[in-house]
Amino acid sequence: MDRRPFSEASHERLISVIAMRVFTPTALVFFLLTLSACQLPMTGSPSATPTADLSAYYGEPKAAVLIINGQQQRAGVGTSTWITSKSGDEVSMSHGDAFAMVTPNQALVTKSPFTATLESPVPAAPSRLSYSLVATTHLEKQEHPEVGTIAWTPSQPAENPLPLEPRQDIALDLSPGGYVLVVFAEWADLGSVEYGFWIEVQPETLKATPTLEATATSAPTSRPAMETPIPTPDFDKTATAIAQAVVSTAQPKVYASSLSPDKNWRVEIMVSDCVRVGEGDPNVYEQLNLIQISNGVETVIDSQLHYCEGLGAYGFEGLLWSSTSRYFYYTPGREGAPDGLCWYWERPIHRIDVLTQATEFVGAGPLSPDKTKIASWRERDLVIWGLNESELARIPAAISNARLGPISWSPDSRSLVYVQTTSDCFPFGKSNVIRLDVSEQRQSLLLESETPSFIHVTWEAPNRIRLGDEERNQWTYNLVTHELRQAP
Numbered sequence: 001m002d003r004r005p006f007s008e009a010s011h012e013r014l015i016s017v018i019a020m021r022v023f024t025p026t027a028l029v030f031f032l033l034t035l036s037a038c039q040l041p042m043t044g045s046p047s048a049t050p051t052a053d054l055s056a057y058y059g060e061p062k063a064a065v066l067i068i069n070g071q072q073q074r075a076g077v078g079t080s081t082w083i084t085s086k087s088g089d090e091v092s093m094s095h096g097d098a099f100a101m102v103t104p105n106q107a108l109v110t111k112s113p114f115t116a117t118l119e120s121p122v123p124a125a126p127s128r129l130s131y132s133l134v135a136t137t138h139l140e141k142q143e144h145p146e147v148g149t150i151a152w153t154p155s156q157p158a159e160n161p162l163p164l165e166p167r168q169d170i171a172l173d174l175s176p177g178g179y180v181l182v183v184f185a186e187w188a189d190l191g192s193v194e195y196g197f198w199i200e201v202q203p204e205t206l207k208a209t210p211t212l213e214a215t216a217t218s219a220p221t222s223r224p225a226m227e228t229p230i231p232t233p234d235f236d237k238t239a240t241a242i243a244q245a246v247v248s249t250a251q252p253k254v255y256a257s258s259l260s261p262d263k264n265w266r267v268e269i270m271v272s273d274c275v276r277v278g279e280g281d282p283n284v285y286e287q288l289n290l291i292q293i294s295n296g297v298e299t300v301i302d303s304q305l306h307y308c309e310g311l312g313a314y315g316f317e318g319l320l321w322s323s324t325s326r327y328f329y330y331t332p333g334r335e336g337a338p339d340g341l342c343w344y345w346e347r348p349i350h351r352i353d354v355l356t357q358a359t360e361f362v363g364a365g366p367l368s369p370d371k372t373k374i375a376s377w378r379e380r381d382l383v384i385w386g387l388n389e390s391e392l393a394r395i396p397a398a399i400s401n402a403r404l405g406p407i408s409w410s411p412d413s414r415s416l417v418y419v420q421t422t423s424d425c426f427p428f429g430k431s432n433v434i435r436l437d438v439s440e441q442r443q444s445l446l447l448e449s450e451t452p453s454f455i456h457v458t459w460e461a462p463n464r465i466r467l468g469d470e471e472r473n474q475w476t477y478n479l480v481t482h483e484l485r486q487a488p
Helices: 009-022 025-034 239-249
Strands: 037-043 065-068 071-074 076-087 090-096 101-104 108-111 114-119 128-135 140-144 149-153 167-172 177-187 191-202 253-259 265-271 282-292 298-307 312-314 317-321 327-331 335-337 349-353 358-363 373-378 381-386 391-396 403-409 415-421 431-437 442-449 454-461 464-469 474-478 484-486
Touching: 065 108, 071 108, 071 358, 101 177, 114 191, 239 282, 239 298, 253 317, 265 317, 265 327, 298 312, 358 373, 358 381, 373 403, 403 454, 415 454, 431 454, 431 464
Parallel strands: 101 191, 108 191
Antiparallel strands: 037 090, 065 071, 065 114, 076 090, 076 101, 076 191, 101 149, 114 167, 128 177, 140 149, 177 191, 253 265, 265 282, 282 298, 312 335, 317 327, 327 349, 349 358, 373 381, 381 391, 403 415, 415 431, 431 442, 454 464, 464 474, 474 484
């Protein structure tokens, strides 16, 4: 179905030819993320009778927001047709073909049934609005950590109409598992866009009894699959069915345990052995449980089902408690790294609020030396988190169109440096080394260099940083004298 009503046929054919003839299947993966747009001037107003002055929203599609149980997720932006400027009858529009459903790289976690609140970025009522739901078990997943998105293919969901309102509730009752929610929105005087959200529905009753006697703090070195396969369940072989079969056969054991500083809470990570279900691949099931010491009440906070020999990043690992014992920080990427990774990647960080038992995505980045703050990339912003608070600061990356790279804290935890490059793989092109004064939220460019191109940075002494270039050479930069030297 053609959902870009403002485009002319010749322009549509031009975009299709460019997309299909220039990109190989591998190159298309990278094209999915950048959502490369063709700027095409057009004649004629999109609407004979404008419904509102929406010029403030020209330029590029703004992300919609989905709210579930107080947790918010900014949409991934997929295929779009959007007004960039308009002067009289001349309209310039941006056409972006994603070739996939694009979502953020962290899911909203909930239990069914639930109500999702959709908030449009445009206050005017849309002229068309619909949504689609697709189970992630039917999709191919391509992660792109440099922009914080996932591209899901194929993209052919059926549509369900929605009331034409800027804000509304969508009541859903879904089986446990992962889903991509795609919202198609169109404004008669602005354009159209596909918004993507990722939702994980947790099972209500699936829960392993912890083996409290076990005190293992490291994962087994190998996880052999069972010799005799378990019969495939009679019901549909969903992720939940597989998880139930794994848990019933190989009860998870304590992989790691962490007690809060006030000794009122304990977090336990439970990991099963490898189990093969039916004719499928062997799987491991993991749970992250929060236990209240005073009454022994245990809550499943997060869970994972993953292939024993699969690629990508997987597995829970506890990181640290906040000093107030209110927040526990952990990563769902203990082992491995995203498929096809070329350059920079940090393990994602989540945190549990023990008072509400809700989880929050912090981002990906390093802990400060004084263990009071985390610096993480969230979309194109550098966010500073206080371990006992929420966000302390949010600063846009210094180079708006450059790739985001490694972050390193100063020894006194008051400043940090980070790297941005033109490309996220060799050759990296022009590199920029930026310093941020956290308290004043002031950024300054320390270095701009293409030969060498710097791709790693470490703040190793109060007045000295160490840099690594794409040829694996090491350099030092003096922050007082501004002298750059190649290290022996």
